[in-house]
Amino acid sequence: MDEFNPCLDCGICCTHFRISFYWAEADDAPGGFVPAEMTEKLNHTLRCMKGSNQVPRRCSALSGEVGRQVARSIYENRPTPCREFPVYFEDGTPNPKCDELRATIGLPPLPQSPLPRAA
Numbered sequence: 706m707d708e709f710n711p712c713l714d715c716g717i718c719c720t721h722f723r724i725s726f727y728w729a730e731a732d733d734a735p736g737g738f739v740p741a742e743m744t745e746k747l748n749h750t751l752r753c754m755k756g757s758n759q760v761p762r763r764c765s766a767l768s769g770e771v772g773r774q775v776a777r778s779i780y781e782n783r784p785t786p787c788r789e790f791p792v793y794f795e796d797g798t799p800n801p802k803c804d805e806l807r808a809t810i811g812l813p814p815l816p817q818s819p820l821p822r823a824a
């Protein structure tokens with residue numbers, strides 16, 4: 706049975722932060738991995754994900770409807786800030802920041818323990 710993955714129905718973190726990172730994480734630099742065409746230059750050392758440096762914010766890699774069903778087209782190649790934001794239950798505990806962000810758009814709190822996904 707699949708484990709409950711609240712990120713598939715949420716996505717609020719992808720619409721809340723300017724997602725900025727060292728420019729060489731983009732794949733037009735040696736060893737870079739983030740698709741460069743999905744980024745924009747901030748200054749001579751930083752880039753950000755397109756769509757995250759404006760209001761309303763929405764990372765260009767996010768598809769779907771926040772709070773219902775979402776997907777991230779570059780999940781395997783996501784930049785450092787996305788890797789450092791703890792996914793809910795990643796370490797076996799809820800990330801309280803998720804519920805804080807969800808509350809900003811009226812989404813209910815997430816369960817406090819992992820639940821199997823409904824079939």
Ligand code: SF4
Pocket residue numbers: 711712713715716717718719790791792793800802803806
């Ligand atoms: S806010 Fe938390 S639960 Fe929602 S998508 Fe981001 S990491 Fe997942």
